[in-house]
Amino acid sequence: MTAALWHALVGAGLFSLSLYHLIVAQDLLRRIIAVNLLGTGLFVILVALGYRGPDAPPDPVPHALVLTGIVVAVSATGLALALARRVHASGGRSEDV
Amino acid sequence: MTEAWLPLAILGTSLLVSPIIFSLPEERVRTRTLLNLGAATLKLALVAWLAWRVGFRGAAYEARLPFVPGIDLVLRADPLAVLFVSLSSALWLLTTIYAVGYLDGAPNRSRFFGFFSLCVASTIGIAMAGNLLTFLLFYELLTIATYPLVVHRETPEARRAGRIYLAYTLGGGVLVLAGTAWLWAAAGTLDFVPQGVLAGTTLDGATLVAIFLLLVGGLAVKAAMVPVHGWLPIAMVAPAPVSALLHAVAVVKAGAFGIIRVVHEIYGIELATRLGVATPLAALAAFTILYGSVRALGQDDLKKRLAFSTVSQVSYVVLGTALFSPLAAIGGLMHLIHQGLMKITMFMCAGNIAETLHVYKVSGLDGVGRRLPWTMGAFTVAALGMIGVPPLAGFVSKWYLAAGGLDAGAPWVVAVLLGSSALNAAYFLPILHRAWFREPPEPWPAPPPGARLEAPWMLLLPPLATGLLVAAAGLLASAPISPLGWARFIATGEIPGLPGGLIQ
Amino acid sequence: MSWAEIVAATLFGSGAFFFLGGTVGLLRFPDVFTRLHALTKADNLGLGLIALGAIVLADSLWIALKILLVWIVVLLGSATSGYLVARHARRGSNSRSPPP
Amino acid sequence: MSGLLISALDLVLGLLTLGLAAATLGTRDQARMLMLFVTFGGVVALLWVRLRAPDVALAEASIGAALTGGLLLRMRPMLPPSDGNAPRPIRALAAALALGTFAALAWALSLVDWGARPSLAGPVFERLPESGVTNPVTAVLLNFRAYDTLLEVAVLLVAVVGVWMLSPRAPALTPLRDDPLFLALLRLLVPFLCILAGYLLWLGSFAPGGAFQAGAALSAAFLFLLLAGVPDAPGQADRAWLRAALVMGLAVFIAVAVGVSLRGAALLEYPPAQAKNLILLIEAALTVSIALTLMVLFQGGRPASRDGADP
């Protein structure tokens, strides 16, 4: 059970937990946060993949992928919040799945 | 040498004309009529030239366009195609004249004539299709082109009739598509070849029968055979020219023509009989003949009666095709032409009566002969031909069908023919009796002053012409260019062992 | 364990202790102001100690200075935010302007 | 399983992350959810540091935790909570799906041979000297897989256009104009942040840093100016130069990409000599654009156009 595998499992746990909440949550803010956590969980797995033990230098490719992922996540969240605001402003209810 | 231009030109005269007519604004009546008649005459001339070249010079015409991997779109002018093409183009010219007169002042005429020429184009396409896929293409195009004509009057009944018509014909189309796809997957060929392309096939019987059922089932819809004939009487709500050309000639004949192609040129009558599908088809045709005539008896509405008579008459053609005898085949092919001529005359006369005297019911026909002598004259010639009175066309085809039935060892065919002739008489003679020998309850309104003829010439001339053709086809049956002669010429190609050549 | 690591460990230990103190204060104190007090004072001190420990372990002067810079900026930040939260809380009680 | 090799730190970090996530998504009250979310971001940044990914830690802390947290706090008042929960069958289904996913993932990850796993690290380190930078992550981001980054900058532009379209007038923001202490902090922090951004940008080529992290720092400076309501700060008005600066990153990136390929080389194939300067040029443009984009996302709408009077 190396450190990398443990953290990958933590990432998988994060992924599944937020998947549950994404489906179950009713209000939009909670679902946007759940989607964010979903992404973060996946990024934890990716970076855990990049970890190659205390001595060997880590694999930079997953790091680059995660960096790109974070920027994409923040732009999607920004758009989602602006959209959620318009949904509530126009009287829409936070819909189900 | 197979020249490609002639079939394309014949198809083009109506296919290219329809978009032009569509774009014509409504009030340009003169240009539209000129365009229509010009195209029809040009087509007739081309077809005559084609018939002469194919019949007497043995020329072959074929146009190919690669379409789907392994299959091309083929237009081939073989004798069978020429038969149907000549019928359609001749009657198209006459019906166009009739339609121009009939629809004088009616709304949406550009749309009507646009779809009208599209219909004829698809009929020509069906006739000259060289393989089943091209046939299917024009078969579906015919459905789409005829629908707007059925609902031309845009009344609720017309729309209901249109909906039913669509349901039947689209269903049929899908069946034919399934059959074609299966045939191509199983046999790898879709071409129409005299004596059947599947003649020497090694496919197992079950698949062949299944494909046959799919194909003939789909075609039977348009041929208005019994279980799926419902749409024809209902579609009578369409204007007279539509009922005349389409429901008497183009659409129903397309179905029958398709069955001829499948039975003779895909399976071959020999394989069809061996598979045991020919006789049930003949039985179904016979049943349709009788059922159609019986239903016609009870119809008081003149056009509905004629519609049921069409249901039964078309099955004569199918009966001829399904019997394993050259005589029956010749009879069937000939009847394809004769029935077209006779039925179109009657529908045009019915249209005249409805248009000038506003009489739609058979019971209202008393003494019509006095007011419309010429129209009723043509109607009588056609009716007698239909019954099978000797010198006229009907008799010739029924004679050959009966001979074919005996030759194919199916005496019950003769009984069916006699029975149906009796029934024909039963539902046609009362009409003639009422028209000629009954006094009209009150005198018919006099024709408008200064009119030399009983009805506008455009409505009168076409039925008279077709009436003459009915008589000519019967009297001059032995002439080479008559329907009988041409049918024999086709049959020599279809049935093995018959002496070839048109002129014997 | 060289003496530098021992010193660093003690510094980290005391830093952690002050953090613990701050957190307990946060949970136990009755109202906003006292909690703010606990947080800003205890945590900053805790952080200072940990920073010192890190400086001891740092292998070059340049990195040590950077850690010091970090501590100063955090000090600035937490002081101002503490003040803002307090101001907002006081204004909040007789509130007139909606929260930002 | 070859014995428990993971250290106590890993255990604590892992459990803390999971615990915080569960708490964040589980709490009823929205304010507490946001607070927990920000702390969660901080802990994950720590996790990245543990997994020897400092670049990612920097980005996560600045963009993932701080800025997304600020974004959520900014938008919270406009999103009324609705705490009804989903009907029973959906909850059961979701739980089953989640557990299934976790089981499958755990099983698959355990099958991966964590020791000698084939990876692209080899080729990256092998070709690193030719890439013009020594920090492997920046090399991958801006040279080996520069095309990814180019498309990613386009994603940022999509977000900006989307946000400006969705709310033609940015939701109200009550600036703290009158507060002496805050303004004092401002005068101190804003220049510091700008220097920090420049430092991070320059640092990126040989140590953890780079365009994204520098952009985040710069956006913090812009946000300070915004919160203080400084009149002609960027983002206060929809001026043409603001829009130009927003797209500058993408435009410069494309210009360099195509410019380089004009002399017959492949797309984005920097000539070895100028590789470092070109990357720095692109990163500088990216930093400004990313900072402004993050600020626009925080604003949540389009600033009033020059002539418009409303806030």
Place this chain on the structure above:
Amino acid sequence: MSDALPAPDWAVLTVLLPLLGAALAFVAERQADRIGFAATTGVALSSVMLLLQVAGGAPYQQSIGGWAVPLGIALKADGLAALMLAMTGLVGLGVAAQALRTMASELPPARQGTAAPWAFWPLWLLLLGGLNALYLSADQFNLYVTLEIVSLAAVGLTALSGKPEAFTAAMRYLLVGFLASLLYLLGVALLYARYGVLDIGTAQSLLRPEPVAQLAMTVMLAGLALKSALFPLHFWLPPAHGNAAASASALLSALVVKASVYLVLRLWFDLFGPTGLATEAAGLLLGLLGAGAILWGSLQAVLAERLKLLVAYSTVAQVGYLFLALPLDGTERGLAWQGVAMLALAHAFAKSAMFLCCQIVQDRLGHDRIRALTSSAKLPRSTQLTLALAAISLIGLPPSGGFVGKWLLLQASLEGGFTLWTAVIMAGTLLSATAMFRVLVRFFAAQPDDPVEAEAPPPGITARLIDLVPFALAAVAILLGLVATWPLMVLQVGAGG
């Protein structure tokens, strides 16, 4: 600028030109429509040139930055990719021409169908750039980024119409799209974990039917199925396409759905097929879902009340056809592959024509309730004809491109012995025919024209010309059938390298 070069690299142009155009259109807001249309024309031209180049038999291939494949990213365009690119360019050009008039600033917002007309052009160009990048890319992570651009831009376009239902639909589309992309990325991560490679070409030789790879495939296909609205997961598509502004919904239905479906095909036939991962069972499951999509989508289309909803549900059905082909012959470039490609192409042209007609119907009649459609003079005859032509191709009546696609699918399923598939295709054809004819029939329903004076169609040749754009798109859908041998030949050009 780069045209003066020896041989301009058309593929790169199709990706960078729209991104640059979007940036320009965003900055110069008032000239957004002119810049937008110019950029779209440029891209359409380059994509057609690329198609001609690939049709010459040489598949396009370039590794970006000069780095060899496993390290760098490769751009590849085989026959299918080139065809999809050309289709995206041409359909986009048609929609842009229509948008040029409807988004024109002088029209009142109600008629423009959106509150922020300036936003259409940058969003559309970014979408175009994303789509072209997706068709060209041969790298798994790069495909994730392009998928993101496409879905975020699509969400923007959905919300463009400004109607409350559009916002809710866009919100759901965003969340679903984001979840789908992350599922796809999870698959990519697993494959990277096991094989340490991101490029599809190199992965082809490494992948083996092992548990990790199978899980990765399942997760990736689940994500992509969610994004392309495969049957049980289609809930988000009809409201999104139904409520979006007309030119936007044309782009969504005709182009965006194609991207994820193209990706499924690319992965299934290029990656999972050859490496034996694409098992019988997986193919059968996806095929069954596809069959469900066909029946359910067409049924819903028959019951739809509004024209745009009908057309949206027919998209759900069309996606079903594309998934139906997966279990069929596993050989690349086989019958199923060609059938699906033809269906996708024909569907794009026909569907975009139909949605543009919805715009004209909404414009002229003020509503698009099917029951209230009439043959009133207000609806130009060219629109009625376009709807008819588009319907013919969507139903798959000969000689349209749709028919050729269905014919090839029929052949593939008959040869593969999937008789159930033939029945489904037949039922689908019948159902979609009923749905489409339900609309066409209305054009023969004479209703006394309501007293409201007919809005005079905008005068001027450009307006009448732009009315013909949907007609041109529908005509291409039909002509695709007649000239089918050429695209089918281009499809044979295998992916190089």
